[in-house]
Amino acid sequence: MVPQDLQRQIWAQLAPHRRIAVACVGVSAIVLLPIRSAMIGNGWPDALNPDMLLAIAFDTTVGTAWCCQIVATILLLFTGFVPGSMNVAATAIVSALLLASLSFTGHAVMNDGWRGVLHQANDVVHLLAGGAWVGALLPVFLILPRLEDSSTRDQARAALSHFSMAGHLAIAGVILSGVTNMLFILDGLPTDWTFEYQRLLTVKIGLVAAMILAAITNRYILVPRIVRHRGSRALAIGTMAEIVLAIAVIGFVAWSAMLEPAA
Structure with missing residues (x-):
């Protein structure tokens, strides 16, 4: 979605952020299995119990997920050795697998049979659409600063136009798959606030709505101003607002992931 010359500049600028992110993924993947072992077993003494670790890794669904995440993390480390423009594509593909x-x-x-398969497939769509939306915000x-430079202004405008078109699809995917996930889990709206999960889900929905409002404001109010050589600073603030809201949403998702959704 970004012209080649500008793509190389942005990719190089993202390099330190990418290394930090990959390191965080690697560390979290390594420590996740002992934490799971302590949660499922008899507390922290089981965190480093070899028999418990092996049983969880190879005999449970969380272990299957962990093995897939470890493989994807190793592949993500190796993408750093992929040459040239293929590095971008390799990183994107492996990151998608990790998500x-x-x-x-x-x-x-939580579901069995075809309902379970459909639920997981829908969850994949939700993860990839959300990853595409949130992942595009930092680039x-x-x-945006390239809009102020006459040598990169046209490329920056073209990139923003492409991101805008893809963003519509990503946001639509997040909304549709998110609603479908809610129906799979709750068979309705999160109206029973006696469950912490439903309270957190309500807050998450509010934050996503705020992200959508920010995205609409950025696209249909601030982007047209850029065409008239105004508004890049306001658009930068709007984009940062989306990033902050996205971090909050991810936090609420992590918090609620293992909570009981309903009776």
């Missing part, structure tokens, strides 16, 4: 592996655990595996934020 999709999250559908093997949590509420996505967009880094592209």
Whole structure:
């Protein structure tokens, strides 16, 4: 979605952020299995119990998810050695696999049979659409200053136009798959606030609605101003607002992932 010259600049600028992110993924993947072992077993003494670790890794759905995440993390480390422009595609593909592996655990595996398969498939769509939306925000934020430079202005405008078109699809995917996930889990709206999960889900829905409002404001109010050589600063603020809201949404998802959704 970004012209080649500008793509190389942004990719190089993202390099330190990418290394930090991959390191965080690697560390979290390594420590996740001992934490799961302590939760399922008899507390922290089982966190490093070899028999418990092996049983969870190879005999449970959370273990299957963990094995997939470890493989994807190793592949993600190796993408750093892929040469040239193929590095971008390799990183995107492996990151998508890593996101999709999250559908093997949590509420996505609460159903059996075809309902379970459809639930997991829908969860993959939700994860990938959300990843595309949130993942594009930082590159967009880094592209915006290029609008002030006459040598990169046209490329930056073209990139923003492409991101805008893809963003519509990603947001639509998040909304449709999110509603479908809610119906799979709750068979309705989160109206029973005696359950912490439903309270958190309500807050998450409000945050996503705020993200959508920010995205609409950015696209239909601020982007047209850029065409008239105004508004790039306001668009940068709007994009940062989306990033902050996205971090909050991910936090609420992580918090609620293992909670009992309903009776």
